[in-house]
Amino acid sequence: MPKRKKAASPAPSPDKRRLLRSPAFYKVLTVFVLVFFVWVVYLDAQVRYKFEGKRWALPAQVYARALEIFDGRALNLDNLEQELALLQYQKQNNAERPGSYAVRPKGSGYQLDLFIRAHRLPNEVQPEVLIRFDLQGDVVGGLQTLKGQEKALYTLEPFKMAGIYPGQKEERELLSYEQLPQPLIEALLATEDRNFFEHGGISPLSIARAAWANFQAGRVVQGGSTLTQQLVKNFYLSRERSLWRKVNEAMMSLLLEWHYSKRDILETYANDIYLGQSGATAIHGFGMGSYFYFGKALEHLEFHELSLLVALIKGPSYYDPRRHPERALERRNLVISQAQDQGFIKPYPARMARAEAINIVTRPRIQTNRYPAFLDLVKRQLRRDYLEQDLRSEGLKIYTTLDPQLQTNLESAAARVMPRLDARNDQSLQMGAVITGVGTGEVLAILGDKKPRYQGFNRALDARRQIGSLIKPAVYLSALMDPEKYHLASLLNDQAFKIRFNNGDEWQPGNFDGKEHEQVSLLQGLMHSYNVATARLGLELGVETVHETLERLGVDVPLNPYPSIFLGAQSLSPFEVSQFYQTIASNGFNVPLRAIREVTTSQGEMLTRYGFEIEQVLPSQAVYLLQFALQETMRAGTGRSAYGRLPGALRVAGKTGTTNDNRDSWFAGFSGDYLGVVWLGKDDNESTRLTGSSGALKVWTEFMARIPQYPLVLQPRKDVNLHWFDQDSWSLTEARCEGAIQLPVWGEVDDLPRQNCDGRAADDKGWFKTWF
Amino acid sequence: MVLTFKNQKITAFVILLSLLGACSSVKQRQVVAVNSVDSGAPATTTSDAPLSVPLPPVVTSLLQQAERDIDAGLYQQAEKRLQQAQRIVPAEPRVYLVWGHWAQARQRPYQAEQMYRRVLSLSSRGTSAHAAARRALEAMDIHREY
Numbered sequence A: 001m002p003k004r005k006k007a008a009s010p011a012p013s014p015d016k017r018r019l020l021r022s023p024a025f026y027k028v029l030t031v032f033v034l035v036f037f038v039w040v041v042y043l044d045a046q047v048r049y050k051f052e053g054k055r056w057a058l059p060a061q062v063y064a065r066a067l068e069i070f071d072g073r074a075l076n077l078d079n080l081e082q083e084l085a086l087l088q089y090q091k092q093n094n095a096e097r098p099g100s101y102a103v104r105p106k107g108s109g110y111q112l113d114l115f116i117r118a119h120r121l122p123n124e125v126q127p128e129v130l131i132r133f134d135l136q137g138d139v140v141g142g143l144q145t146l147k148g149q150e151k152a153l154y155t156l157e158p159f160k161m162a163g164i165y166p167g168q169k170e171e172r173e174l175l176s177y178e179q180l181p182q183p184l185i186e187a188l189l190a191t192e193d194r195n196f197f198e199h200g201g202i203s204p205l206s207i208a209r210a211a212w213a214n215f216q217a218g219r220v221v222q223g224g225s226t227l228t229q230q231l232v233k234n235f236y237l238s239r240e241r242s243l244w245r246k247v248n249e250a251m252m253s254l255l256l257e258w259h260y261s262k263r264d265i266l267e268t269y270a271n272d273i274y275l276g277q278s279g280a281t282a283i284h285g286f287g288m289g290s291y292f293y294f295g296k297a298l299e300h301l302e303f304h305e306l307s308l309l310v311a312l313i314k315g316p317s318y319y320d321p322r323r324h325p326e327r328a329l330e331r332r333n334l335v336i337s338q339a340q341d342q343g344f345i346k347p348y349p350a351r352m353a354r355a356e357a358i359n360i361v362t363r364p365r366i367q368t369n370r371y372p373a374f375l376d377l378v379k380r381q382l383r384r385d386y387l388e389q390d391l392r393s394e395g396l397k398i399y400t401t402l403d404p405q406l407q408t409n410l411e412s413a414a415a416r417v418m419p420r421l422d423a424r425n426d427q428s429l430q431m432g433a434v435i436t437g438v439g440t441g442e443v444l445a446i447l448g449d450k451k452p453r454y455q456g457f458n459r460a461l462d463a464r465r466q467i468g469s470l471i472k473p474a475v476y477l478s479a480l481m482d483p484e485k486y487h488l489a490s491l492l493n494d495q496a497f498k499i500r501f502n503n504g505d506e507w508q509p510g511n512f513d514g515k516e517h518e519q520v521s522l523l524q525g526l527m528h529s530y531n532v533a534t535a536r537l538g539l540e541l542g543v544e545t546v547h548e549t550l551e552r553l554g555v556d557v558p559l560n561p562y563p564s565i566f567l568g569a570q571s572l573s574p575f576e577v578s579q580f581y582q583t584i585a586s587n588g589f590n591v592p593l594r595a596i597r598e599v600t601t602s603q604g605e606m607l608t609r610y611g612f613e614i615e616q617v618l619p620s621q622a623v624y625l626l627q628f629a630l631q632e633t634m635r636a637g638t639g640r641s642a643y644g645r646l647p648g649a650l651r652v653a654g655k656t657g658t659t660n661d662n663r664d665s666w667f668a669g670f671s672g673d674y675l676g677v678v679w680l681g682k683d684d685n686e687s688t689r690l691t692g693s694s695g696a697l698k699v700w701t702e703f704m705a706r707i708p709q710y711p712l713v714l715q716p717r718k719d720v721n722l723h724w725f726d727q728d729s730w731s732l733t734e735a736r737c738e739g740a741i742q743l744p745v746w747g748e749v750d751d752l753p754r755q756n757c758d759g760r761a762a763d764d765k766g767w768f769k770t771w772f
Numbered sequence B: 001m002v003l004t005f006k007n008q009k010i011t012a013f014v015i016l017l018s019l020l021g022a023c024s025s026v027k028q029r030q031v032v033a034v035n036s037v038d039s040g041a042p043a044t045t046t047s048d049a050p051l052s053v054p055l056p057p058v059v060t061s062l063l064q065q066a067e068r069d070i071d072a073g074l075y076q077q078a079e080k081r082l083q084q085a086q087r088i089v090p091a092e093p094r095v096y097l098v099w100g101h102w103a104q105a106r107q108r109p110y111q112a113e114q115m116y117r118r119v120l121s122l123s124s125r126g127t128s129a130h131a132a133a134r135r136a137l138e139a140m141d142i143h144r145e146y
Helices: A014-021 A023-052 A077-086 A182-192 A204-217 A227-235 A243-259 A262-272 A285-294 A303-312 A325-341 A347-355 A372-382 A388-393 A404-425 A468-480 A522-527 A531-541 A543-552 A563-567 A574-585 A620-636 A640-644 A696-704 A766-771 B005-024 B057-071 B075-088 B093-105 B109-122 B128-139
Strands: A060-063 A068-070 A100-106 A109-116 A119-121 A124-126 A129-136 A139-147 A153-155 A160-164 A170-172 A274-278 A281-284 A397-400 A429-437 A443-447 A491-493 A519-521 A596-600 A606-609 A653-658 A664-670 A674-682 A720-726 A740-746
Touching: A023 A243, A060 A372, A068 A139, A068 B075, A077 A100, A077 A109, A077 A404, A109 A139, A124 A153, A153 B057, A160 A372, A170 A285, A182 A227, A182 A262, A182 A303, A182 A325, A227 A243, A227 A262, A243 A262, A262 A285, A274 A285, A274 A303, A281 A285, A285 A303, A303 A325, A303 A347, A325 A347, A372 A397, A372 A443, A372 A596, A404 A429, A404 A443, A404 A674, A404 A696, A429 A574, A429 A696, A468 A522, A468 A531, A468 A543, A468 A563, A468 A574, A468 A620, A468 A653, A468 A664, A491 A522, A491 A531, A519 A522, A522 A531, A522 A620, A531 A543, A531 A563, A543 A563, A574 A620, A574 A664, A574 A674, A606 B075, A620 A640, A620 A653, A620 A720, A620 A740, A640 A696, A653 A696, A664 A696, A674 A696, B057 B075, B057 B093, B075 B093, B093 B109, B093 B128, B109 B128
Parallel strands: A060 A397, A170 A281
Antiparallel strands: A060 A160, A068 A153, A100 A109, A109 A129, A119 A124, A129 A139, A274 A281, A397 A596, A429 A443, A429 A674, A491 A519, A596 A606, A653 A664, A664 A674, A720 A740
């Protein structure tokens, strides 16, 4: 059969011919091409600028210290369970999965199985491990490894306590393409873009399929956007719905695909996708979504959990598994079915995955700022080494010294004691408190307000108030550093006196009890906080000497140049007092307080390690004598009420402080492990009607009673020996004498007066012997 | 005087001895548990026996690892282990003894001196840690003592 001759194309109409010959047409066309070219170049620049630059402003992530578990560790079950709850560990009958634990009674204590999740710390990777240990008398014992690598010390993942955010609060955990689990990619592609690896950015086939599905359903049931288009929409464009935005989206998708690989695009999509909201903070990316919904890293999710994350893409609010679990379940099962339809998962495992309940953590693990006072300190210390902009955008990981167990107990102690005290003060009483590690200088807990979540004025760092008798240890230490002249049994005059200054002002210190005590020992002067005796001692020593001691103790503020400083007319913040007392607790070594251990990049590379440094600034013998006196203060002096609550085995040392008209109530004290400084007062500086003993000491005691810890053990010093003294005359005497007390003395005692048990001087031979 | 490498090895040996020599101790550090029943003030304030106390095995292990890290030049790792050990037993002189060794290896003689001084402040005469710290200070030509 002869082929039919192809019909000749019709000749252009006269109008068209005219148009094609018209110079105006070419001008318009040129302009159009030019505009198109400029538009494409503009979009291209936009696409490349953001994709090749820093894609997201990543907030710095701030972590608490990681809990370490080892044989011999002091650990209380209540405290441990509080911390495990923070870390989203689930209590179960058997600890079968990472992130779970089980508790059984054993003897007078407990046995615990704890399945620690895999996690990363600076320079360290901890694989998941199941351990078993006993808690008897608040001590870990019998530690054994049931599953995983055997070690002597196990570290839990640190609690992420806060982020340092840019203006817009977004949380994301960046992952590389290699870190994306293959089942996640498969579920994602099956649900959102089946032809992802075939199309060039837009998929006409998908658009047609979606249009047909929508037409059949009579409503929008399917989108035609590719993953690339979704990424462009979220990453570059506004939420505006217009044809022009759609055109931009299509062109940018083509450009993105032209410039970058599919892996790059998928990786960016996986880190950018919006998956939920935690208060004011948006959760982006599968990495953070995994922590937000499941409390564990993406790599540890099972297929049904990965499918839920994919299910959320369509509408994180509508399918929120916490608020709408049925919707979430239905959508998740649809994702699983689509993965099965595409051949990514076999029917049986798909059926098993669909049968799984939605098992998400009850409370999101995202904490924006749980401990504002501590974070404030961390930021101040970071600003010495890092730019504010970097803290808000580089995704730095900040590993701090915060101990969540101690912080929680400090908050509980305040919550328990403050209402009672506040009732006497029209609810206007305020507080600041700082807990540090003795000898380590690590800041472990802080309260800047009686309401722990309050983000305003941080009294622990910024409330500089007169410290009253808290300063007295510096006065007595100044004396004890001169062993030729002073020892704990040295006598001080406690009779009232008056000083008249050149300008006509007078100073007449008086004791708190309003009495004079004639002569008291140095030990008594400090134990009972006698103002007159202390003022006289200070005047003997001189203001300059006491200043020098304070400076050595780490007080780094302008000092009051008048004798009133001997009684605490010197303003310091609780944090500054902590530094001062840390030197005393550390045997005369200055240990700078620090709140940060390490800073790493977002990828875990070490940037800064804040090491431990010390300097001996005071003779340890003198500090030993002071520690002894401060222990006596707690045993039988102004701090003795603490032992109404504390066990006698917990030896502690401390000092109360009260200022004029009871404006400030202070206490500073330490055990073998912890130093706590507490201040109570009012912001308007009015009277609190509290002394150091009836106010701050109560909070301190309540805190210390909740923490298992080691007592303060005084180590005998070179050249310090114990001697017996009579408690009336404070002369040397014998152990067998009634009322004799044993005191440590630095140096020789040959020149000290001695007396016999009958009260006569040892060199007094008596009238009978003298007569003969 | 800066210690030579040979001296450092000797110091390490002394430290190891002091770690092992802790077995003769009679006193164990006791945690005071929450809700202990013996409330009330202690009868007296006393100086406690300063005898060498057996280190918790985890601390012994950390110190030995730190020593190995120092010898291998892994100073960051060694420092991390020392900080871990310090947090467990902040008043343990043997921790600071190894830390002094670490500071010497890092050519930080002033920090080394301070660490050895800390050992002296936390231990009493007659203990191996005390003796090792004294020897280390003498080797550094430091004789002044607070």
